Amino acid sequence: MRTEGRRESGNIEDRRGMSPGKMAVGGGIGTIVIVLLVMLLGGDPSQVVNSLQEGPATESGPVSTSPEEEAMKDFVSKVLAGTEDVWSTVFRESNMTYKMPTLVLFRDQVQSACGYASGASGPFYCPGDEKVYIDLAFFDELKTRFGAYGDFAIAYVIAHEIGHHVQNQLGILSDVNNQRSRMSEVNANRLLVRLELQADFLAGMWAHYDEQMFHSLEAGDIDEAMNAAASVGDDVLQKRYQGRVIPDAFTHGTAAQRKEWFRRGYTSGDFDQGDTFNANIN
Numbered sequence: 001m002r003t004e005g006r007r008e009s010g011n012i013e014d015r016r017g018m019s020p021g022k023m024a025v026g027g028g029i030g031t032i033v034i035v036l037l038v039m040l041l042g043g044d045p046s047q048v049v050n051s052l053q054e055g056p057a058t059e060s061g062p063v064s065t066s067p068e069e070e071a072m073k074d075f076v077s078k079v080l081a082g083t084e085d086v087w088s089t090v091f092r093e094s095n096m097t098y099k100m101p102t103l104v105l106f107r108d109q110v111q112s113a114c115g116y117a118s119g120a121s122g123p124f125y126c127p128g129d130e131k132v133y134i135d136l137a138f139f140d141e142l143k144t145r146f147g148a149y150g151d152f153a154i155a156y157v158i159a160h161e162i163g164h165h166v167q168n169q170l171g172i173l174s175d176v177n178n179q180r181s182r183m184s185e186v187n188a189n190r191l192l193v194r195l196e197l198q199a200d201f202l203a204g205m206w207a208h209y210d211e212q213m214f215h216s217l218e219a220g221d222i223d224e225a226m227n228a229a230a231s232v233g234d235d236v237l238q239k240r241y242q243g244r245v246i247p248d249a250f251t252h253g254t255a256a257q258r259k260e261w262f263r264r265g266y267t268s269g270d271f272d273q274g275d276t277f278n279a280n281i282n
């Protein structure tokens, strides 16, 4: 993906220097315990309190990072900016206003309006606070664990999560969640698959417009995205982790379905082609 000279998003919230564990030390009981410990050991508690207040206990602490991780952050920021430009344009063409989401970078664990999450569960979107949560370590895993190589594999993952935000803006997410709450688990999972496949479609639609607006695609990019979509398909993940495939527990769609809906979004660039809820998805 060509990103030289492209703008970075201003909607990144960097919480990498702030783990929930450290936050707990920020005040209250954690601080009192440490102050008592320091007094027992003969130290000066006022110095500890000062250093705690300057450290990661406050808003966001200093981030220890590597040049590779910073390059990754820049890339994520540029992809996010691309989604902002694309969806603002697409919404405007339909006389709607796109409300830009925030992308939170975290390490290991994070607190969201949807609850507490660990980096191991992968990137997610929380409609409660309209934020996308990403642990950059997932992008290494995408290569090493899922075999999805290339920068456009990463762009696809971000665009998929942003797709959920688009669904939220359009009221689709709340509709689906309302319906699911009144269904059997099997049917609720089937509906969730359709929601996920539409997010893949929307990721493809983003790629379509990002290329049109910024000529960002390089040879192999679409293959990288489709390979990534396939490699995180439920059938692939379940085979890997459980040794067999259980279709009723599918919540994201099979490798073939995910690839197909990304492809449809990319080739059509037309939202009306992405009605995964009424389409024959098999």
Ligand SMILES: [Zn+2]
Binding pocket: 160, 161, 164, 196, 199
């Ligand atoms: Zn999803």
